[in-house]
Amino acid sequence: MPKHFPPLLIPLILVTLTGHMALSGGRVSGSLYALSVGSPELVVGVFMAMFSVLPALAAMSVGRWIDRFGALPVMRAGVTLVLIGAWVPVLLLTVPSLFVMAVLIGFGFNAMSVAGQHTVGVLATGKSPEQRLRNFGWYALGHSASSALGPFVSGLLIDHVGFRPAFACMASFACVACWLVFKRLGQLPRAARSGDVEADPITGVTRQKVWHDLLAASEMRRIYYVSMALACSWDLFIVMLPVLGTRLGFSASIIGSVFSLFALGTFVSRAVMPWLSGRFREWQIMRAAMVVIALVFVGLPWANVAGAFMVLGFLFGCSVGLSQPNMLSLLHAATPQGRGGEALGLRALVGNGSSVLVPITFGLVVGPVGVAPLLWAGAALIGSALPSAHRGARRQH
Secondary structure (H helix, E strand, O other), X not given: OOOOOOXXXXXXXXXXXXXXXXXXXXXXXXXXXXXXXXXXXXXXXXXXXXXXXXXXXXXXXXXXXXXXXXXXXXXXXXXXXXXXXXXXXXXXXXHHHHHHHHHHHHHHHHHHXXXXXXXXXXXXXXXXXXXXXXXXXXHXXXXXXXXXXXXXXXXXXXXXXXXXXXXXXXXXXXXXXXXXXXXXXXXXXXXXXXOOXXXXXXXXXXXXXXXXXXXXXXXXXXXXXXXXXXXXXXXXXXXXXXXXXXXXXXXXXXHHHHHHHHHHHHXXXXXXXXXXXXXXXXXXXXXXXXXXXXXXXXXXXXXXXXXXXXXXHHHHHHHHOOHHHHHHHHHHHHOOOOOHHHHHHHHHHHHHHHHHHHHHHHHHHHHHHOHHHHHHHHHHHXXXXXXXXXXXXXXXX
C-alpha cells in the first residue's frame, strides 16, 4: 500500500468502480441498442441526457443531505437506485425502459459519487495540498477503470451474445456495489457542520445560507467556470463517438475500444497523479491539460480513421482525466467549513447540467452543421477558460 494511503479509500474506490460499471456499460449498450432498432440520433442524445437530468435538478439537495445527515445514508440510497435501474433493461428491453434505467442509474450514481467525493475530502482535512491531491487522484482511479472496462465489456458482449446479456453483466456489477456499500463500508467520517444560518457580514442580521454565497470568492467562481468548460468538453467527446462511429460503419467492439482507450488515458493520468502532485500545483496541471484538450478538439475533424481517433481519444483521456482530482482538491481547499457537500452538489449541478444540454444540443445540431463545427466550438469554450486557469496558476506559483 502506498505511503499515507488512507485504508478507507480502498472500499470507496471499489464502490465507485463497480457502481460506475453499471452506468458506463449501460450508457454505451443503451445508445447502441437504440441505434440498432432504428431510433434517430436525437433519441440517442436524449437518452444520454437522461442520465443527468434528475442529478442536475437534485444536485444541491443531495449536497445538503450529505452535510446534514452524513455521506453513508446518501450513498446507500444511491446504490439502491443504481441496482434497481440496472436490472430494468434485463427484465424488459425496450427503448422506453432504457430511459427508466438512465434516470435511476444516473441519479443513484450521482448521489454515490458526491457522497464519496465528500468523504475523500474529509479524509484530507488537515493534510498537505500534495496529500489531498494524491487522495483524490487515487479515488478517481475507480472511475477511470470502470470507464475503460464498462464500454469494452459491453461492446464485446453485444457483438458475441447480444444486448440482454450485456445489460445483465452490468447489473451484476451493481449487485457488487450494493453489497460493498451495505456490508463493507463502516461509519464514514463527517465534516463539522456550521449550521444553516449565518450573520450577514455587513448588517450582522442572521439569515439563511443560500447556494450563491459559495460564489462570493473569486477562487470559487474560477473553479466553477473551469469545471463547466471541462464538463462540456467531456460530454461532447462522449456523445460524439457512438454517433460518428456508427456513421463510419464501425462495429460495437471498435466503438467500445475507442471509449476504452479514452478511459485508459484518464486512468494513466490519474495513476501518475501522486508523482505530479509532488512537483506541480493543481492550477499548473490544469492549465497544461486544457491546452491539450483544445488542440485535440481542433484536430479531431481530420482524424477520419479509427486509428487516429484512438490516438486522439487516448490523449484526450489523459488530459481530461486530470480534471476531476485537481478540481476536487481545489474545491475542497476553497470551500467554507461545513458546506463541503453543498459545494460538491453545485459542482455536480454544473457537470450534470452539461450532460443534459450537450447531448441534446449535439443531437439537434449535428445533422444540419456536422461534427466539425461542434468540436471547434468545444475548443473555443476550453480556450475561454484558459485565462482563468492561468491566473490560478500564477497565484499558486
